[in-house]
Amino acid sequence: MTAPAAGAPLVLPVGQYLGALVPAAGAAVRGHRVRVGEQVHLLADGPEFEVWSLAHGVPRLAGLLPHDSAQLVRLARAIDPAEVERLLAGLAGRGLVALVDPADPAGFAGRHRWYSLLGGLGQQESGNCGLGLVGSPPVREVSPRVYEFWSLAPLFADLSAAAGFLAEAAGADPDPEPAETDPDRVLTDVVGWLHDLLCVSAGWLDVRLDAGSAR
């Protein structure tokens, strides 16, 4: 992944998309529901939802360019840049977007966790691993390390714990790669992988539910 410009936080969407909400037959879409933790938010149909959607990244760019606010402004061409920034700030204030310093993701990673969507299609001819629907071509191919994260991270309470497990597992390899056994470096990798998965709805970020608040 290309290193972001200094001082440019990554823009990461938070919440489980629950779809468009139509209140009654023949009615217009009232908004889009997104659940964060135990709270369901309604995003206005239009620029607000568009900005939240674009925070997931786009498949042709994910993993190639840093997904910071400048990138998001470029993608949201139909919306005035100042309005994009205003909407981003509002979404961040509601916990629907996280602005993350890629060089210091520990705080974010300790407060957020990962849930996966789609099916795992295993290793493909490319050597990468497929995600998608069984019996169909992959929706996206990701590296084996990203695939391992996608398959295991839902088991952990937060991203830091998931990264720690991946680092420990890598250390058990007969010939471990040092960078893959350092939890801090793995966590940096994990944060860099998220848009690779988010851009095709292969999962979502949610807040960490502490034991006391879990249902």
Add this chain to the structure above:
Amino acid sequence: MVALLPLGNSPEDPHAWALGLPGQPLVHVEDTVHEVVVLGHLDADLWTTVQQVATSSGPSGAAPEPRTLLGRVLDALPTLLSVGAVHLDRAVPRTVAQ
């Protein structure tokens, strides 16, 4: 646990909730079954989610009895599983690292 993206309902049939890929609905389920599907990951087992949804469906009086709702979920499962909209796992705490 849900495995496809919830896409919401539509003006044509507001009681049918779609799951699929972005812009590509693959299966529809009714309101309360949909709630169980999209909330299932929060609980340690399916029965707990069914009970939660049955007791929190709002004051409209439309909330089914838990066993009735469980029956609807079980009826929907073959279709949901066949398109990869959900997956089942053992009833153990999903979070192994607190």
